[in-house]
């Protein structure tokens with residue numbers, strides 16, 4: 001049993017309280033490797049932004065849960081080395097699907113876990129979430145739950161179609177499960193293909209696809225039912241067209257990838273939405289940078305020469321999100 005507190009990590013309680021009151025959101029960035037972790041910590045140290053480092057089931061399979069946990073411990077020390085005196089870094093399990101998995105993360109030093117039982121019937125979702133909450137809270141570990149179903153694919157999380165969260169269910173769910181934050185479905189979705197082209201309009205000026213707006217009416221209904229309660233948005237990448245264009249220019253084949261416009265996320269961040277998950281955008285930034293090096297310097301075979309630019313590109317993306325979209329810069333001095 002390792003407590004996250006010994007590792008210098010924090011849970012989400014204070015982060016979320018301040019974010020809801022201050023009208024901004026905490027970035028939740030997924031990480032799978034050293035370059036991604038370094039880019040996240042560099043961006044957060046430079047902007048003094050609190051951050052949630054997320055570990056998905058795909059990341060656990062790819063990099064190993066234990067290694068990622070030690071990397072998060074390293075991230076705290078790295079942040080201090082970069083001059084961030086009081087880093088606020090949370091290590092979070094993304095989409096935990098069983099009690100045993102959540103327990104193993106609590107036991108090895110995660111400061112927050114998500115139990116995603118959103119595909120189960122309402123009562124079973126409450127029951128499993130409550131079981132995780134009862135265990136996690138013994139160790140001051142915070143728990144995110146989910147109500148409603150997101151469309152799209154993110155690692156192994158997939159749902160054919162989305163079902164918006166029903167505002168009339170949130171009070172009972174939050175009260176009976178005891179969760180600390182709630183992921184809701186209001187039109188965001190996992191992956192880089194969030195909408196089918198036929199769901200979008202075409203912007204006549206740019207020729208780009210414009211997706212349907214998020215269901216802010218549902219969000220506001222939920223806020224009214226649970227004033228000040230931390231709300232989470234998954235699948236909130238914006239799929240920057242310049243990254244998609246760079247990928248395609250250098251041999252990629254990403255067709256009609258569409259994300260959530262940043263103006264809408266900015267608006268959401270001002271509400272009770274206090275955690276915004278971003279994964280695909282970092283993948284795109286990394287892939288674009290690597291493809292560019294491969295195309296322009298085909299003789300290059302030193303991984304540092306392409307992973308380095310990829311890391312720089314991801315850092316730039318994270319800083320942009322923190323400063324211009326989430327508003328979390330300067331909130332962890």
Ligand SMILES: [Zn+2]
Nearest residue numbers: 154190234235
């Ligand atoms: Zn998710």
